């Protein structure tokens with residue numbers, strides 16, 4: 001699985017979780033896909049009833065997250081981005 005595939009796995013899961021997305025922390029970074037500056041939410045599982053059995057999701061999560069970076073999603077264009085140093089980057 002490359003980063004692009006991993007981002008797609010996360011995107012497909014979170015598309016069904018729009019209420020949860022809106023409750024996640026907003027990162028004030030510009031979306032590299034659509035250019036909106038205030039629509040990126042950090043992805044976070046802490047208060048979701050999460051499908052812990054979804055191995056493919058966790059493989060994708062591991063691929064895209066580390067100490068320096070975390071996955072986020074743009075609520076405007078619904079693309080997954082990587083948050084690093086307060087900036088949003090395209091995966092891959």
Ligand SMILES: [Zn+2]
Nearest residue numbers: 031034074077
């Ligand atoms: Zn966007």
